[in-house]
Amino acid sequence: MAGRAVGLVLLAGAAALASGSQGDREPVYRECVLQCEERNCSGGALKHFRSRQPIYMSLAGWTCQDDCKYECMWVTVGLYLREGHKVPQFHGKWPFSRFLFFQEPASAVASFLNGLASLVMLCRYRTSVPASSPMYHTCVAFAWKMDYFCASTVILHSIYLCCVRTVGLQHPAVAAAFRVLLLLLLTAHVSYLSLVRFDYGYNLAANVAMGLVNLVWWLAWCLRNQRLPHVRKCVGVVVLLQGLSLLELLDFPPLFWVLDAHAIWHISTIPVHVLFFSFLKDDSLYLLKESEAKFKLD
Incomplete structure (x- = not known):
């Protein structure tokens, strides 16, 4: 009985986490990330991205894909706010304004x-x-x-x-x-x-x-x-x-x-x-x- 109760608690926690990632499930976000990665994260575009990326960002491990997710997150947040909806979470986290290489x-x-x-x-x-x-x-x-x-x-x-x-x-x-x-x-x-x-x-x-x-x-x-x-x-x-x-x-x-x-x-x-x-x-x-x-x- 105790094991079942613990299982229910963990399941509820997992459900809470899943429901907190509405933003990254939005089609507009996924499409934005896909286009951004195709445009900036391969071939010559990737070399250009790395050449203009600040050294502290590269040392901190920020990739081109990470940058696409960050930019598309704000595109999606802007759409939500314009439509009068609540701010969504992305990948289980709230959107934060990045400072240098600090996400929070x-x-x-x-x-x-x-x-x-x-x-x-x-x-x-x-x-x-x-x-x-x-x-x-x-x-x-x-x-x-x-x-x-x-x-x-x-x-x-x-x-x-x-x-x-x-x-x-x-x-x-x-x-x-x-x-x-x-x-x-x-x-x-x-x-x-x-x-x-x-x-x-x-x-x-x-x-x-x-x-x-x-x-x-x-x-x-x-x-x-x-x-x-x-x-x-x-x-x-x-x-x-x-x-x-x-x-x-x-x-x-x-x-x-x-x-x-x-x-x-x-x-x-x-x-x-x-x-x-x-x-x-x-x-x-x-x-x-x-x-x-x-x-x-x-």
Whole structure:
């Protein structure tokens, strides 16, 4: 029964993805792409295209076919708008105004700032928290490893930190086993999306499920440790992160053909990273002070 339910969820996600590609199924779009490729993407015309293509576009892997799809996308969007219809999606994505070789410039810039904020706060954590703190190596080493994969790892990293904070300090073997489990789950998740099929519905469902686990587990820890002054930062992080994740469920054409819900999500979570590392620093220093006090008593 459970397997059937999961299958229905994945099927619904696939249907949602398919219904979001109305633009590339339009005859006017397909005919435009076909004519463009015949006119520009073979023989001498292709050499001419490559000679006038900016070097940064060629280095980024933009082909003549990609350029045809981009130009014909806007032709189709123009027809839709003139007829008073809603803006369609193309190949599962909204139409974005390209900047240099960035197809989604706002999301690209926001993702860079997101990563920069995490890097800066991680460096600050390393300089302000001694390596002797019980949470130091968990916060630093594992974060570096997880950062190489994808956005889903942010939530998995948070879940792992919660596991260590609630169980792992007393039972390191449990935390080590849980870390291996999370890495296996992440590997399977990324492998499926990269090698088998990028199913937007499945990816969304998986991230929502991970977010709920993260939310419930951290809030349970916060309730048990509400006497600690820095716990309010943790509450703020998990509530904000879960609330802002609703942006990923929104679906609207990009404002000014640049800013969509996904880009707004990346931008809005930048201060959440700062608050999260501030909590980690305070909690790590608290644990260090607590361990030093126990050592003196012993």
